[in-house]
Amino acid sequence: MFTFVRLVRQRIRDMGTIKALLLTAERYANADGQKEPGAEHVVLSALALPDGTARKALHRIQADPERFQDAIAQQYRDALENLGINAPHDADLNEARPLSPGKAYRVQASAQALMERLRTIVENDQRQDVRCPLLSAHVLQAACAAEFGVAVRALRVMGAAPADLIEAAKTEVTEYLAHQR
Amino acid sequence: MINPATLPSPDDPAEALAAVVALRILADKLERNAVDRALAQGWSWSQIAEALGVSKQAAHRRLANPQSKTTP
DSSP states (O other): OHHHHHHHHHHHHHHHHHHHHHHHHHHHHHHTTOSSOOHHHHHHHHHTSTTOHHHHHHHHTTOOGGGHHHHHHHHHHHHHHTTTOOOOOHHHHTTSOOOOOOSTTOOOHHHHHHHHHHHHHHHHHHHHOTTOOOOHHHHHHHHHTOSSSHHHHHHHHTTOOHHHHHHHHHHHHHHHHHHHO | OOOGGGSOOTTOHHHHHHHHHHHHHHHHHHHHHHHHHHHHTTOOHHHHHHHHTSOHHHHHHHHOOTTSOOOO
């Protein structure tokens, strides 16, 4: 019974984290000229979460979290160069106004898939340890479970192999919980 | 102009599909940029819609800046 109450409390706290995660992701998407956030914007948002485990996971595999936003733009440029298009640098296109937010909590399919994977990952960890909160490292695990898409392409541009990053993120979750004890 | 000889190989659908995504994002940004500049130069939504090949209502709904006071 006590465990159940702790789990419910943890899930309520996690809902606050999810709200912050999605609201910040939406701001990143709107600033990028997109109405709804994709998985890449959720990862950007996770890198700003205060627990810091996602950033530590990237550092653990010698990848710089500060480069992720540039890596998103770079993977677009790489893809366009494959078509023989030298895309203007973002600076040129950013003259276009940022978009206003769309309907609250509406996300692109890639972000929806990430959030579903995230729920499974966190629930599994909470079965092992009921005090385990939703951490930014969990978001990285969920992002890296995708085979394709902008988020994993950007991570690869940074030199972050998804399999290595998943392991690093799991380690960071374990260390975070060890420090909470 | 896109050179078909440089298109991603059909044997590599991941790269071809990534290029499609990048093109969509680029096209969306170019469209908003062009519409904003047209409005700044005094174009009407009717003219913009005609140039884009869509209805005036569709153009305004999709591309109008909610903060601006432009009407269709």
